[in-house]
Amino acid sequence: MSAVDLCYTSATTLAAMIRAKSVSPVELTRAVLERIEQLNPRLNAVCTSTADIALDAARAAEQRGMRGERLGPLDGIPFTIKDLAFTRGVRTMSGSHIFADRVPDVDPPFVRRLKAAGGVMVGKTTTPEFGWKGLGDSPLTGITRNPWNTGMTTGGSSAGAGAAAAAGLGPLHQGSDGAGSIRIPAGFCGIYGLKPSYGRVPMWPVSNNDNTTHIGPMTRTVADAALMLSVMAGPDPWDRTSLDAPAADYVAELERGIRGVKIAFSPDLGSLPVDQEVAALVERAARAFEELGAHVETVTPGFADSHDLIRGMWSTHMTGNYGDYLPAWRDRMDPGLVACIEDGFRYGAVDYIKLRAQKLAYWDTVRPLFERYSLLLTPTLSVAAFPVGQLNPAHYPQHAWDWIRWASFSYPFNFTGQPAATVPAGFTPAGLPVGLQIVGRLHDDLTVLQASRAYEQARPWAATRPRE
16 A cells, blocks of 8 residues: 555554554554645645654554554544644644744643544644634635645635545544534535534633534544544533533444435525535435435425624624734734624623524524424535635625625534534536535434435545545
């Protein structure tokens, strides 16, 4: 197997190879690090390489294997961490000049768990400043580029993770999602991304955005996402908002299929614009579920209109969390983030409480659909990837900071805390990936994974790679 093929090999296959001693963790880690070194100047997916730490961890994993010790589920498998997440002894910049030199002294629970399972951290992946937008550029780390077409955006905010997974920079990549930040880059980059139920994966520090940020896997295969989630999931006292429930056996139960499952399909959630080239691919992908034995019905959900709600909550959260930095740092911050923060200053405490009441009531407009159906299928995004340097596609309204309209299929399910995944649905005539979103009932992450796996078997995608 060539070094490139090794880098594209799934974590589940690599784990078996390591146990069989047909590949060594050191060999694998060196291959991934060399590929990062080769491709990162073009893609800018990794903002901090952790080569020395990775090789030490790989050598330790190799020694465990040679001594015949019981290996962890990720023993010797490379992974990356998004640069919004703290990492002990490794800088965590959050894409901002403000924290360019920050080096935490602690790992959050999910990073500890990945390491304890034997995983090998090879680097930190890029994000826009503080993860504020669904695009892949920051004033500190620059532009992250889509492996399918480097003139196009990866989406964000888990920008580097999406590019790294698509380009074969190892198999496992952690993302976070407060309004679509796993699903947007996964959709634009043609990979699998899962936003688990809120609290399924504990985080620390807990994001101060009213319980909408989810931690999850970004991978090339569904089985790899199930494996990664099985390691990261489960309650932790550091995060009092984490779900007080053990993780399901996502790996063992992945192949159950979806025969007889009732699925709703909405091509536009009732009112959202969708580019025709995207709509056609999503429609065809949704029909694959009928071939798999599910009952698929096209519906018009009666969800409340929520664009003003997301704009209000998004800007007020950015203002509350980062507004104090404006006096000293304005000139070195993302201008769009500055505009977003300034917009948030318009809201008072009473305004925010009213917005929060709308958010809580929003669930009552979504819940009835999931009382009738186990899953909802939608486009992941209204558009395919568009040129870097733009906040919105050229045919969308332009705004100083509001990037949300073309990504409006994602944030409703951050409001509700439901699990939602994106699977590759095909490519536009220009060769850009399009995603299909699969949304599950509250806390039913397993059915989302099973449906994703069934679709993957019917419409496999992992063998398709970007040109180099």
